[in-house]
Amino acid sequence: xxxxxxxxxxxxxxxxxxxxxxxxxxxxxxxxxxxxxxxxxxxxxxxxxxxxxxxxxxxxxxxxxxxxxxxxxxxxxxxxxxxxxxxxxxxxxxxxxxxxxxxxxxxxxxxxxxxxxxxxxxxxxxxxxxxxxxxxxxxxxxxxxxxxxxxxxxxxxxxxxxxxxxxxxxxxxxxxxxxxxxxxxxxxxxxxxxxxxxxxxxxxxxxxxxxxxxxxxxxxxxxxxxxxxxxxxxxxxxxxxxxxxxxxxxxxxxxxxxxxxxxxxxxxxxxxxxxxxxxxxxxxxxxxxxxxxxxxxxxxxxxxxxxxxxxxxxxxxxxxxxxxxxxxxxxxxxxxxxxxxxxxxxxxxxxxxxxxxxxxxxxxxxxxxxxxxxxxxxxxxxxxxxxxxxxxxxxxxxxxxxxxxxxxxxxxxxxxxxxxxxxxxxxxxxxxxxxxxxxxxxxxxxxxxxxxx
Amino acid sequence: xxxxxxxxxxxxxxxxxxxxxxxxxxxxxxxxxxxxxxxxxxxxxxxxxxxxxxxxxxxxxxxxxxxxxxxxxxxxxxxxxxxxxxxxxxxxxxxxxxxxxxxxxxxxxxxxxxxxxxxxxxxxxxxxxxxxxxxxxxxxxxxxxxxxxxxxxxxxxxxxxxxxxxxxxxxxxxxxxxxxxxxxxxxxxxxxxxxxxxxxxxxxxxxxxxxxxxxxxxxxxxxxxxxxxxxxxxxxxxxxxxxxxxxxxxxxxxxxxxxxxxxxxxxxxxxxxxxxxxxxxxxxxxxxxxxxxxxxxxxxxxxxxxxxxxxxxxxxxxxxxxxxxxxxxxxxxxxxxxxxxxxxxxxxxxxxxxxxxxxxxxxxxxxxxxxxxxxxxxxxxxxxxxxxxxxxxxxxxxxxxxxxxxxxxxxxxxxxxxxxxxxxxxxxxxxxxxxxxxxxxxxxxxxxxxxxxxxxxxxxxxxxxxxxxxxxx
Numbered sequence: 042x043x044x045x046x047x048x049x050x051x052x053x054x055x056x057x058x059x060x061x062x063x064x065x066x067x068x069x070x071x072x073x074x075x076x077x078x079x080x081x082x083x084x085x086x087x088x089x090x091x092x093x094x095x096x097x098x099x100x101x102x103x104x105x106x107x108x109x110x111x112x113x114x115x116x117x118x119x120x121x122x123x124x125x126x127x128x129x130x131x132x133x134x135x136x137x138x139x140x141x142x143x144x145x146x147x148x149x150x151x152x153x154x155x156x157x158x159x160x161x162x163x164x165x166x167x168x169x170x171x172x173x174x175x176x177x178x179x180x181x182x183x184x185x186x187x188x189x190x191x192x193x194x195x196x197x198x199x200x201x202x203x204x205x206x207x208x209x210x211x212x213x214x215x216x217x218x219x220x221x222x223x224x225x226x227x228x229x230x231x232x233x234x235x236x237x238x239x240x241x242x243x244x245x246x247x248x249x250x251x252x253x254x255x256x257x258x259x260x261x262x263x264x265x266x267x268x269x270x271x272x273x274x275x276x277x278x279x280x281x282x283x284x285x286x287x288x289x290x291x292x293x294x295x296x297x298x299x300x301x302x303x304x305x306x307x308x309x310x311x312x313x314x315x316x317x318x319x320x321x322x323x324x325x326x327x328x329x330x331x332x333x334x335x336x337x338x339x340x341x342x343x344x345x346x347x348x349x350x351x352x353x354x355x356x357x358x359x360x361x362x363x364x365x366x367x368x369x370x371x372x373x374x375x376x377x378x379x380x381x382x383x384x385x386x387x388x389x390x391x392x393x394x395x396x397x398x399x400x401x402x403x404x405x406x407x408x409x410x411x412x413x414x415x416x417x418x419x420x421x422x423x424x425x426x427x428x429x430x431x432x433x434x435x436x437x438x439x440x441x442x443x444x445x446x447x448x449x450x451x452x453x454x455x456x457x458x459x460x461x462x463x464x465x466x467x468x469x470x471x472x473x474x475x476x477x478x479x480x481x482x483x484x485x486x487x488x489x490x491x492x493x494x
Numbered sequence: 495x496x497x498x499x500x501x502x503x504x505x506x507x508x509x510x511x512x513x514x515x516x517x518x519x520x521x522x523x524x525x526x527x528x529x530x531x532x533x534x535x536x537x538x539x540x541x542x543x544x545x546x547x548x549x550x551x552x553x554x555x556x557x558x559x560x561x562x563x564x565x566x567x568x569x570x571x572x573x574x575x576x577x578x579x580x581x582x583x584x585x586x587x588x589x590x591x592x593x594x595x596x597x598x599x600x601x602x603x604x605x606x607x608x609x610x611x612x613x614x615x616x617x618x619x620x621x622x623x624x625x626x627x628x629x630x631x632x633x634x635x636x637x638x639x640x641x642x643x644x645x646x647x648x649x650x651x652x653x654x655x656x657x658x659x660x661x662x663x664x665x666x667x668x669x670x671x672x673x674x675x676x677x678x679x680x681x682x683x684x685x686x687x688x689x690x691x692x693x694x695x696x697x698x699x700x701x702x703x704x705x706x707x708x709x710x711x712x713x714x715x716x717x718x719x720x721x722x723x724x725x726x727x728x729x730x731x732x733x734x735x736x737x738x739x740x741x742x743x744x745x746x747x748x749x750x751x752x753x754x755x756x757x758x759x760x761x762x763x764x765x766x767x768x769x770x771x772x773x774x775x776x777x778x779x780x781x782x783x784x785x786x787x788x789x790x791x792x793x794x795x796x797x798x799x800x801x802x803x804x805x806x807x808x809x810x811x812x813x814x815x816x817x818x819x820x821x822x823x824x825x826x827x828x829x830x831x832x833x834x835x836x837x838x839x840x841x842x843x844x845x846x847x848x849x850x851x852x853x854x855x856x857x858x859x860x861x862x863x864x865x866x867x868x869x870x871x872x873x874x875x876x877x878x879x880x881x882x883x884x885x886x887x888x889x890x891x892x893x894x895x896x897x898x899x900x901x902x903x904x905x906x907x908x909x910x911x912x913x914x915x916x917x918x919x920x921x922x923x924x925x926x927x928x929x930x931x932x933x934x935x936x937x938x939x940x941x942x943x944x945x946x947x948x949x950x951x952x953x954x955x956x957x958x959x960x961x962x963x964x965x966x967x
Contacts, residue, residue, distance in 0.1 A: 086553070089797040091554060092554070092555045092556065092557070092833070093554075093555070093556040093578035094556070094557045095556075095557070095574055095575065097559070097562070098561055099561055100542070100561065111536075113506065113537070113538045114538070114539045114540060115541070115542075116540065116542075117537075117541065117543055117544060118541060118561075119544055122542075123541065133539075133611065134537035134538070134539060137534055137537060137612065137615045138534050138535065139534050139918070189805070193751065204727060216713065222737075228645070228753075235726045236874075236875075237872070237874055286736045304530065305670075306623070306634065420870040420872070420878075421868070421869065421870045421879040423870075427677065428670065428677055428679060429677050429679075433899065433901040433950075434877035435877070435878075435901075435903050440927035451877075452877065454720075454879070454901060454903075456720075456947070456951055486684055492720050492951050
């Protein structure tokens with residue numbers, strides 16, 4: 042299918058047609074979101090392509106505001122008949138939704154910032170080239186250690202997309218982007234004991250992908266857990282590696298949503314200016330960060346993306362907002378309207394969400410721990426309660442003895458409260474690592490309850 | 495799309511040399527109504543249509559999908575998919591189309607598409623009111639209603655041609671209760687392969703009441719104890735455990751890759767003789783029920799573990815072919831965007847003979863779990879962790895007080911060996927199973943069961959003595 046100017050025009054034609062028709066139905070404002078995306082996934086097994094997946098998807102999401110009521114509908118069928126039906130449904134839905142003066146569509150603002158999001162290499166590199174990356178990953182993982190039994194998954198993935206946003210206030214936005222990545226899941230085995238190791242690397246630049254590093258890291262993680270045993274219950278210092286801490290940030294992110302604040306479902310409600318974490322903690326959302334996968338010139342409502350510092354020196358600075366929650370709260374949108382696809386309404390979400398790095402190395406962070414647990418994997422994170430902050434996780438990792446990682450530990454549970462965890466951070470390392478749209482460095486927490494055997 | 499065109503597309507897909515080609519055409523219409531803060535916040539309607547083309551050659555699978563449904567585009571996509579899986583061999587002929595009969599006929603009495611949106615909104619508001627009326631301490635109520643009409647056409651080079659219409663309706667209620675500094679949540683849901691009659695034959699306000707009562711009960715609950723102890727899983731807690739800790743390990747893709755603790759154990763004793771595990775695609779009206787799976791195989795009842803002995807795994811076409819056997823009708827996918835995988839439908843542990851009351855009475859000391867939350871499992875070794883949404887401490891055969899914040903940590907096969915009593919009841923819960931990121935509707939169930947011992951994690955053990963809950967509102 043031809044790309045470029047012709048395509049863009051036809052998208053704009055569709056959008057203006059829909060906006061005109063919606064206006065004729067008597068709505069005050071309307072907004073059209075169009076997504077056109079392509080995706081490629083290659084899975085290698087035994088140095089052969091086991092699965093190949095090609096995807097192309099196009100669709101439209103329509104929001105209409107009529108008498109302060111918001112209606113939504115979507116369609117993947119962009120024929121005139123389907124679009125008419127979509128408009129009817131959106132208008133119909135708006136009739137029954139509660140009235141709320143805070144609904145609005147964005148006013149056109151200043152020009153959007155240019156971001157380097159569209160690496161042409163991702164679109165241009167041959168399929169063979171991409172396949173060879175996944176093969177290299179598999180090879181590197183198997184070569185890492187004789188106890189690497191099998192590479193469960195060795196995957197290359199990329200995506201390219203075009204986002205268009207138009208509204209009845211004259212806003213017109215359009216950008217293209219692409220990203221690529223590799224991930225590996227590796228199984229280590231010794232006797233009856235089998236353990237998995239996982240590693241991934243996603244980037245905006247094709248050149249930056251390093252299959253050998255990903256394969257080796259997955260191999261290392263699988264092997265080092267072999268022979269893992271339980272440990273006795275204790276209250277000990279706990280070190281969370283960047284992957285685990287990023288996972289915890291993932292649970293925390295809903296607490297920073299302006300929507301959760303409005304609904305009272307965030308444990309951070311009403312705590313602006315108060316200490317919510319140790320003074321070593323700085324948490325940032327930055328939608329315009331060069332080189333990061335969560336970046337875009339504007340958010341899903343057309344608001345320019347920006348940096349929002351959420352926690353500084355442990356003090357809560359504010360929350361993330363889209364147009365609706367901002368207006369409800371009496372602040373301005375932070376450019377955090379996020380849509381999962383054209384099927385979804387723009388909700389408050391994160392862009393690049395991360396815990397800022399500290400200034401000591403991981404080694405220094407571990408030094409001085411007489412006995413502790415270095416956690417590399419947790420189970421049940423999505424079960425942590427974002428409202429109360431309570432969590433109880435299955436954990437595995439490595440025992441720390443006199444500042445050294447000594448032996449693998451599995452089958453323990455760590456329980457606590459997210460707020461106490463944030464307060465208890467007493468060291469942050471300088472190894473900030475991103476996993477797609479969020480990231481964290483290694484952190485140390487003074488004293489968590491570990492229940493073991 | 496006509497049959498003739500579908501044949502052409504399949505032919506194109508086989509053009510580079512392959513063993514198998516399949517076309518999956520889906521049209522999906524959805525309606526969702528959401529009520530929060532005592533008002534209708536969102537209504538969303540959508541239409542999504544697309545075609546997925548799968549080509550298999552030896553061990554290789556290639557999958558391509560598009561929602562551009564022009565015939566020329568489909569031929570192009572089929573060709574790309576074919577090239578992705580190619581194998582040098584004589585070109586395969588596409589067999590004449592036939593439709594295998596399904597043992598099940600689903601009768602949708604009230605197709606949701608024929609129910610006015612006003613009626614759905616009214617039901618949601620009634621449920622919201624019912625949840626709030628339970629107790630003054632209920633602070634937040636979220637009600638979600640959804641209905642789906644999914645029409646699929648499945649055709650493959652072996653000649654299978656199936657058209658299937660699936661209708662599902664669901665309702666879920668989340669509640670938040672608060673008292674002083676304490677916040678607790680409750681949840682309950684109802685769903686089935688049924689139309690709007692689901693909400694007329696069942697009283698939806700009861701769902702609301704259960705969700706609210708749970709949140710209120712947890713306000714007065716004590717922190718859960720921690721350590722190893724006997725656990726009674728009540729039937730009404732549903733089958734999260736059997737789905738997560740046992741079911742996934744019986745899916746043939748994981749078994750064949752050696753990623754399951756159950757690999758190579760057909761015919762062996764893997765659980766207590768009291769345990770029979772079934773995956774049944776035919777249970778009338780249940781959330782995971784369909785006439786055909788997503789590969790056009792008629793659904794059936796599949797006995798996985800019979801009196802402790804591993805009988806069978808769950809197969810889709812690909813994994814069945816690999817062993818020279820037949821698909822068990824477990825080939826499912828989220829949408830035209832995903833390739834099918836062996837997936838569960840309605841999975842349960844068959845009821846035993848013991849009176850559930852008696853099981854509690856015979857427990858001297860332990861934990862009674864009456865509602866499960868989410869969970870996670872490592873299929874490779876069977877280790878799991880589950881959240882407990884509602885539980886009681888048992889002492890001398892009686893549930894004496896409710897506890898909160900408990901988790902169950904254990905190992906699937908080991909847990910099924912430690913089952914000592916199985917009740918004659920059976921309680922279902924519904925959910926969306928998310929294997930490999932593909933959500934498919936399922937239900938699961940189990941009778942009341944006594945497990946000799948499980949590791950209970952809680953915040954009420956010896957290490958955190960104070961009740962350190964959040965202060966808010």
